[in-house]
Amino acid sequence: MEAQVLFDTLKGKFGDAVVELQGEGCSPAFVVVAPASVQEIARFLRDDPALSFDSLMCLSGVDYKEKFAVAYHLHSMKHRHAIGMKAFLPRETPSLPTVDDVWPAANFHEREAFDLFGIVFEGSKDLRRILLPEDWEGHPLRKDYKYPDFYHGIKV
Amino acid sequence: MSPDPAHGQPPGPGPPPAAPLAHGSAPSPGLGPEAHVMVGNADLFVNWSRKSSLWYLLFATACCGIELMQAGASRYDMDRFGAVFRATPRQSDLMLVAGTITHKMADRVKRLYDQMPEPKYVISMGSCANTGGPFYKDSYCVVKGVDLLIPVDVYIPGCPPRPEALIDGIMSLQKIIMRKKNFGAKA
Numbered sequence: 001m002e003a004q005v006l007f008d009t010l011k012g013k014f015g016d017a018v019v020e021l022q023g024e025g026c027s028p029a030f031v032v033v034a035p036a037s038v039q040e041i042a043r044f045l046r047d048d049p050a051l052s053f054d055s056l057m058c059l060s061g062v063d064y065k066e067k068f069a070v071a072y073h074l075h076s077m078k079h080r081h082a083i084g085m086k087a088f089l090p091r092e093t094p095s096l097p098t099v100d101d102v103w104p105a106a107n108f109h110e111r112e113a114f115d116l117f118g119i120v121f122e123g124s125k126d127l128r129r130i131l132l133p134e135d136w137e138g139h140p141l142r143k144d145y146k147y148p149d150f151y152h153g154i155k156v
Numbered sequence: 157m158s159p160d161p162a163h164g165q166p167p168g169p170g171p172p173p174a175a176p177l178a179h180g181s182a183p184s185p186g187l188g189p190e191a192h193v194m195v196g197n198a199d200l201f202v203n204w205s206r207k208s209s210l211w212y213l214l215f216a217t218a219c220c221g222i223e224l225m226q227a228g229a230s231r232y233d234m235d236r237f238g239a240v241f242r243a244t245p246r247q248s249d250l251m252l253v254a255g256t257i258t259h260k261m262a263d264r265v266k267r268l269y270d271q272m273p274e275p276k277y278v279i280s281m282g283s284c285a286n287t288g289g290p291f292y293k294d295s296y297c298v299v300k301g302v303d304l305l306i307p308v309d310v311y312i313p314g315c316p317p318r319p320e321a322l323i324d325g326i327m328s329l330q331k332i333i334m335r336k337k338n339f340g341a342k343a
Contacts, residue, residue, distance in 0.1 A: 132260065132297065133259065133260045140296045140297070145296075147296050148296075151259045152259070152262065152263070154259065154262060154299060154304055154305070155300065155304065156259070156296060
């Protein structure tokens with residue numbers, strides 16, 4: 001399915017929650033959506049028979065300095081097409097609904113984004129640090145992260 | 157009397173001294189001068205047996221572990237040096253730190269080292285374990301050298317080192333072990 005057709009479908013169904021289509025220079029194209037409606041759009045993308053995006057290939061956090069983003073890469077085994085979905089978040093309160101009940105694979109990816117960027121996924125089944133130690137302070141992949149001098153008495 | 161080559165005494169320890177040492181004549185209550193010969197041989201025997209059975213803890217944390225596996229497999233065959241891997245620290249003499257150590261792993265490294273019985277040795281294999289390697293600059297999660305955690309006997313450079321380098325490191329450690337003094341006077 002063409003990205004423009006998919007974007008028009010989503011725009012017709014969800015209205016203002018679907019913001020724009022970023023097709024220039026990225027493959028697959030990204031549909032930018034409002035963070036509050038990520039979960040229902042994701043459910044529609046998975047369940048609609050013409051779309052049936054049954055696979056969440058990747059979920060990543062991005063730091064744009066003035067804001068954060070969460071990028072979803074989706075793929076359909078049935079129709080062999082792919083699309084990206086992106087939600088921009090304010091830097092002060094980066095939080096949006098979880099999609100781990102739509103695609104269970106999202107859980108580990110969301111934990112990684114939480115661990116390294118501090119993005120909070122509301123309603124997640126299990127939102128803990130996944131890579132760093134439990135008692136680590138801060139979120140290291142943020143651009144304004146300051147390294148600690150010592151961790152458990154060992155110089156960092 | 158000059159010894160006759162054909163009919164002289166056989167080589168070996170000489171006859172016992174004619175007069176036994178009087179009690180209390182030695183300057184210190186340690187072992188006598190002849191005993192040092194026996195103790196030196198005991199050192200040699202103990203060191204030889206230790207260096208000939210260096211069982212190492214299988215502790216591969218990154219790509220150096222692949223070279224470690226290859227060095228232990230049939231082509232390079234570290235078994236011929238008596239070095240075989242054990243899966244538990246309680247049966248190990250040598251900790252081969254093969255790979256990157258993160259701060260999350262650091263507690264485990266220390267605990268495994270503490271669980272090993274004495275005498276124990278550590279070989280730091282590869283740039284990551286030596287200094288942090290490619291993660292030395294701008295890494296929040298990698299320990300900049302395993303010698304910040306535990307004492308290291310031999311460092312092997314390389315990223316990762318070839319099995320020949322690893323075997324050279326094991327042989328260097330064997331030389332270090334052969335120099336150890338386990339018995340006799342401390343002075």
